[in-house]
Amino acid sequence: MGLLRRLSRARLASQVIRRMRRAGFSAVRYDARTFQVRFTTNVQSEPTILDLAPLLNPRKGRKKRIQAYVSGLSPDPIPATWELARPLLRPVLRGATPGNPLHRPALPYLNEYVVIDHPEAMTYVTESQLQTWHVRPQDVFTAARDNLEAVTLQGTPTEVIRFVDDGDAYWTSHLLLEHWLGRLEPQVGGAPVAFAPERGTLLITAAGSPHLPALFAQAEEIYARSPRPITPMAYVSDAQGCTVPFTAGPDHPLHHVVQRAERILAVQEYTRQAAHLTEPAAELLIAGDDATGWRTTVVWDEKSLLPTADEVRIGDRTVPWPDLDLEPVPDLEPIRWRAAGAPRSRPPRDPHAPPPPPRSR
Numbered sequence: 001m002g003l004l005r006r007l008s009r010a011r012l013a014s015q016v017i018r019r020m021r022r023a024g025f026s027a028v029r030y031d032a033r034t035f036q037v038r039f040t041t042n043v044q045s046e047p048t049i050l051d052l053a054p055l056l057n058p059r060k061g062r063k064k065r066i067q068a069y070v071s072g073l074s075p076d077p078i079p080a081t082w083e084l085a086r087p088l089l090r091p092v093l094r095g096a097t098p099g100n101p102l103h104r105p106a107l108p109y110l111n112e113y114v115v116i117d118h119p120e121a122m123t124y125v126t127e128s129q130l131q132t133w134h135v136r137p138q139d140v141f142t143a144a145r146d147n148l149e150a151v152t153l154q155g156t157p158t159e160v161i162r163f164v165d166d167g168d169a170y171w172t173s174h175l176l177l178e179h180w181l182g183r184l185e186p187q188v189g190g191a192p193v194a195f196a197p198e199r200g201t202l203l204i205t206a207a208g209s210p211h212l213p214a215l216f217a218q219a220e221e222i223y224a225r226s227p228r229p230i231t232p233m234a235y236v237s238d239a240q241g242c243t244v245p246f247t248a249g250p251d252h253p254l255h256h257v258v259q260r261a262e263r264i265l266a267v268q269e270y271t272r273q274a275a276h277l278t279e280p281a282a283e284l285l286i287a288g289d290d291a292t293g294w295r296t297t298v299v300w301d302e303k304s305l306l307p308t309a310d311e312v313r314i315g316d317r318t319v320p321w322p323d324l325d326l327e328p329v330p331d332l333e334p335i336r337w338r339a340a341g342a343p344r345s346r347p348p349r350d351p352h353a354p355p356p357p358p359r360s361r
Contacts, residue, residue, distance in 0.1 A: 009035055012062070013052060019070045034227040047331060048123040078116065078123065089125070089144040090117045093196065093230060095269050102127055102137060108245060108262070109269040109334055112176055114144045119159050148173055149178050153187045160189060160211050165200035172196040172230060179241035193246055194235045195219035197227035207236065207246075216257045220264065229268070232261045259287075259294040262272050266296055269334055270307040280304040281336065305329055307335040350351040 013030040016037055020028050028039040037050040055065055079085035080290040092113050093106055101124035106112040115122040118253060125140060127298040133140075148170055153161070161184065163171035174180050175194060181204075184192045190206030197203070205211050216234065223232040234246035263286045274281040284307040288294040295310035306326065312319050326337040 005127065006032070007050070009056075011191070012055060013037060014218070015063075016050070016052060016055070016066055019066055047203055048121050050121045065152075078129065078132075080132070082135050085116065085133060086143045087147060088116045088118070089114050089140065090122075090142065090170050091144040091146055091148060092170065093172050093176060094200075095230065096273055098122070099128055099149050100128075102130070102140060103139065104137070106176060107235070107243065108233075109265050111333070112141065114140050145177060148177060150174060150177055153184060157187050157189050159188065159205060161202075161204040163202040163204075165202075170201060171202040174202070175235060175243045179237070181243055182237035182241055183237070191236060194243070195232075196230045196235070197222035197232055199228040200229055201226075201271055213254065213257065216254070216261060220261065223264070232264050234258065234261065256290045256293055260290075263294050263296050266308070266334070273332070273334060273336075277332075279304065282306050302339050305332075305338065307336055308334070 010030070010032065013032075013035075017028050017030060020037070020039065025039050028037060030037055035052050037052060039048055039050070055062065055069060066109050079088065092115055093110055094113055095110055097103070097111075097113065101113050101114045103111040114125040116125060119161070120230070126151050127137075130137060130140065151169075163169070165171045175196060181192050181194055184204055185206075188204055188206040188209070190208050192204050193209075193212060193215075195201075195203040195215055195218075201222055203215055203219060205215055212234075216232075220232040223229045236246045238244045245262070246258060248254045252258075267284050267286050270281075270284040274283070280303065282298045282300050283303040284296055284298050286294060287297050296307075297311050297318075298307060298309045299311065299313045300306055306312070308321070310321055312321065312324060324337075325340040327340045329336045329338055
């Protein structure tokens with residue numbers, strides 16, 4: 001992105017932030033990478049996300065549009081009751097998200113979250129919010145999926161379907177709906193294979209399509225360049241109608257391509273996770289090529305938290321993953337490991353906490 005474009009976007013963001021602060025919002029922060037404003041409310045610490053893209057064009061009348069955009073927000077966007085909240089819930093497919101939003105595993109390295117969908121912003125539902133609404137987590141996930149209107153395609157079949165999200169459709173979230181992907185088989189002329197490289201893009205073709213190899217490359221490029229990536233992997237529908245990863249055995253012509261996408265996602269999610277850990281975390285790397293195959297590798301000092309990998313370098317040795325004696329670290333997604341029996345590091349002491357009582361002799 002050019003310098004002038006970045007400056008123009010930053011100027012627009014500063015105008016929005018000033019307007020929001022005048023309206024009573026606090027902890028407002030501009031995320032230049034995603035071109036979004038994130039802010040917290042008086043009722044929870046999880047960020048509400050405001051997308052700035054709709055304000056870009058046209059420039060004429062932008063001041064009035066910013067005022068109208070911000071006036072549609074509420075400093076407390078969390079509905080007070082379950083009856084008010086339920087119709088606003090939507091499911092979303094994401095990687096690990098900092099904080100404590102309500103979530104459950106959906107696919108390898110990806111979780112299902114629930115957001116409150118407002119016309120201009122969305123807010124993640126937290127575990128603590130369920131106590132206010134007096135509902136179970138399952139009730140929230142079920143309501144969110146029920147609210148997602150599954151699109152039904154009609155008309156002439158096409159070799160590749162491309163869904164581009166305008167902010168309201170939640171196309172990538174459709175992969176969370178049972179049997180939805182399988183029902184697209186007549187439109188693509190075979191068992192559907194789906195890619196969700198970023199939040200606004202969903203690509204679908206048939207498993208036997210000649211376009212499938214090119215879509216792996218296209219999905220990886222979109223994933224790498226997007227400020228809001230999800231996954232470079234491909235997905236299909238299983239016998240129960242649930243979305244699962246597309247697999248390809250060693251003899252399949254796409255075996256190495258599938259391998260590469262799986263490992264790119266693992267590397268990126270572990271990298272994102274490491275940025276929020278307080279303990280040292282070993283870095284996961286991808287190695288190989290299309291001829292020999294792709295694998296993940298990590299250099300480990302036997303002290304830092306270890307990501308799952310194909311092989312681990314310890315000193316001058318390279319050890320295959322199954323040969324390691326490890327135990328999982330609790331409460332981490334994606335999972336990390338310690339050497340079995342390794343001492344746990346103590347968290348740093350709060351300098352403002354009172355001193356511990358003297359030991360008795």
